[in-house]
Amino acid sequence: MNQTELNKNKQLPSKKERHKLFGSVDPGPRTKPEQKEKMVDLQNSKKDFLFNIDMVGISNVKHPIQIPSQLVPQIQTTIGTFTFGSSIAQGSKGTNMSRFTEQLDKYHHEGFAIDIETLKKFTKELAGRLKQEDAEVEVSFPWFFERKGPYSDLAGMNHADATIKVLYDHTTGYDVTVELTGKITTLCPCSKEISEYSAHNQRGNVSMSVKLTEDFDEQQIDWKAALLEAAESNASARIHPVLKRPDEKMVTEQAYENPRFVEDIVRLVAADLYEYSFVEAFEVSCRNEESIHLHDAVATLSYDKKQEKTR
Numbered sequence: 001m002n003q004t005e006l007n008k009n010k011q012l013p014s015k016k017e018r019h020k021l022f023g024s025v026d027p028g029p030r031t032k033p034e035q036k037e038k039m040v041d042l043q044n045s046k047k048d049f050l051f052n053i054d055m056v057g058i059s060n061v062k063h064p065i066q067i068p069s070q071l072v073p074q075i076q077t078t079i080g081t082f083t084f085g086s087s088i089a090q091g092s093k094g095t096n097m098s099r100f101t102e103q104l105d106k107y108h109h110e111g112f113a114i115d116i117e118t119l120k121k122f123t124k125e126l127a128g129r130l131k132q133e134d135a136e137v138e139v140s141f142p143w144f145f146e147r148k149g150p151y152s153d154l155a156g157m158n159h160a161d162a163t164i165k166v167l168y169d170h171t172t173g174y175d176v177t178v179e180l181t182g183k184i185t186t187l188c189p190c191s192k193e194i195s196e197y198s199a200h201n202q203r204g205n206v207s208m209s210v211k212l213t214e215d216f217d218e219q220q221i222d223w224k225a226a227l228l229e230a231a232e233s234n235a236s237a238r239i240h241p242v243l244k245r246p247d248e249k250m251v252t253e254q255a256y257e258n259p260r261f262v263e264d265i266v267r268l269v270a271a272d273l274y275e276y277s278f279v280e281a282f283e284v285s286c287r288n289e290e291s292i293h294l295h296d297a298v299a300t301l302s303y304d305k306k307q308e309k310t311r
């Protein structure tokens with residue numbers, strides 16, 4: 001019998017026997033309780049555990065979410081990556097980690113929309129569920145927006161990476177920070193200045209982290225669109241998914257007419273963030289993936305409007 005005929009007549013052992021063949025063993029004697037009420041609750045033991053913990057929780061939690069957007073498409077289902085946590089005092093051993101995902105599932109069934117008001121409610125409720133004075137929630141997601149070619153008007157989809165962080169504290173209230181990283185074109189001013197023709201240009205990554213004012217109203221302002229505009233309107237050129245030749249000519253010439261160092265980008269974006277009334281404090285950085293080097297060029301600037309100063 002050749003190998004093909006052998007395979008045709010193969011008699012497999014049962015699935016249970018197959019598992020034994022590959023090392024599974026019968027369960028041993030059971031001595032510990034199986035009912036929740038009889039189980040030891042280590043997490044809730046009270047003793048002097050030496051230190052307070054600033055934050056304990058779970059991270060890298062992936063979940064489908066809906067996000068609002070004032071740009072097209074206005075309703076988006078995307079994947080959120082969450083971190084949940086709270087502080088715990090020196091006298092408690094641990095947190096109850098199942099309660100984070102329990103609360104997430106509850107909101108999911110109620111149609112969890114990732115807007116700032118809902119996230120604030122979620123965070124305060126989470127503190128209550130954990131029986132703690134504070135809680136924090138962070139969610140990151142790709143945000144999509146339609147972009148049209150400057151001449152042809154042909155549309156396609158671009159995206160930026162967005163993050164919302166909400167801290168709730170029983171005594172001090174809420175602290176909301178939003179972040180956006182968008183991509184731009186930058187053309188080197190030095191290269192343009194010294195060369196007989198051409199100038200090197202590259203894709204730049206602009207990251208903005210913004211502390212929102214207490215009265216921020218997401219119904220009035222889409223923070224994602226506002227931060228994207230701060231990055232793109234100060235770039236050498238915007239980035240497009242669809243470009244026909246007349247579009248390509250326009251963005252090439254626009255970039256040549258608006259050369260920018262990384263330093264120029266962070267200062268110009270900072271000026272726009274300074275002018276946005278919903279921004280209390282911010283950090284902006286730019287990372288250019290240099291086309292004439294293997295390394296990147298980077299710059300960072302931070303500013304607190306309340307203190308009227310850079311770091």
Ligand SMILES: Nc1nc2c(ncn2[C@@H]2O[C@H](COP(=O)(O)OP(=O)(O)OP(=O)(O)O)[C@@H](O)[C@H]2O)c(=O)[nH]1
Binds near residue numbers: 094096099
């Ligand atoms: N505190 C703590 N829990 C962990 C750790 N690693 C895993 N766990 C979690 O322990 C969880 C079960 O604990 P709890 O959430 O306290 O469960 P419980 O006490 O039955 O829940 P409640 O009825 O809400 O009090 C599981 O979700 C595990 O993920 C850890 O390092 N610290």
